[in-house]
Amino acid sequence: MKYVRFVPSASLLAVIVCAALLIGCGAGHPTIRSITVSPQTAKGTVNSGTVVYTATGNFTDNTSRQLTVADGLTWASSNTVVATIDDGGAASCKSIGTVTITATAPQNLTITVGTGINNSSTKISGTAQLVCQ
Numbered sequence: 001m002k003y004v005r006f007v008p009s010a011s012l013l014a015v016i017v018c019a020a021l022l023i024g025c026g027a028g029h030p031t032i033r034s035i036t037v038s039p040q041t042a043k044g045t046v047n048s049g050t051v052v053y054t055a056t057g058n059f060t061d062n063t064s065r066q067l068t069v070a071d072g073l074t075w076a077s078s079n080t081v082v083a084t085i086d087d088g089g090a091a092s093c094k095s096i097g098t099v100t101i102t103a104t105a106p107q108n109l110t111i112t113v114g115t116g117i118n119n120s121s122t123k124i125s126g127t128a129q130l131v132c133q
Contacts (some may be wrong), residue, residue: 009110030061035126038102042081043131044093051130053089055103073105083130094133101128 035055042051053068053075067073075085082097091101108121 005050005073008050011037029109030059030063031121032057032096032105032124033060034058034102035067035105035124036064037099037103037126037128039058039128041129041131043133044091046093046095046132050090053085053091053101053103055105055129057105057124067103067105069121071105071109072104076104078102083132091130093130096132098131101130102126 038054038056039051041133042053044051055073055075056064057067057071058064069087075087075089077083077085078100079097081095082095082100083091083093083101084103085091089103098130102125104123104125106121106126
């Protein structure tokens with residue numbers, strides 16, 4: 001009797017890896033319905049201290065939790081001349097004015113594997129105001 005050794009192709013290995021990632025990431029899990037940014041309105045002083053914002057993801061299964069950079073959360077200021085914000089949600093006033101602070105995360109927190117690891121799902125955003133004095 002002759003034995004044949006099975007060597008999986010690269011395509012088959014890629015499918016297996018993708019399936020494992022989807023199962024590991026909880027395919028079919030709840031997705032983000034909305035993002036709440038806190039505080040909704042804050043006042044800061046130019047060149048003195050920071051205002052720390054948090055982003056809470058509100059999910060389709062009626063649960064919620066704080067989002068982080070590990071979830072794909074990004075922060076932005078509508079005018080970086082007035083205020084900047086770092087990856088941790090700490091905003092600093094640079095000049096007098098009012099800005100909108102935006103937190104954005106992927107609606108579906110699972111990752112996809114293609115030419116790289118990324119999350120191409122729809123983005124969900126929440127906003128707050130920062131008044132710099």
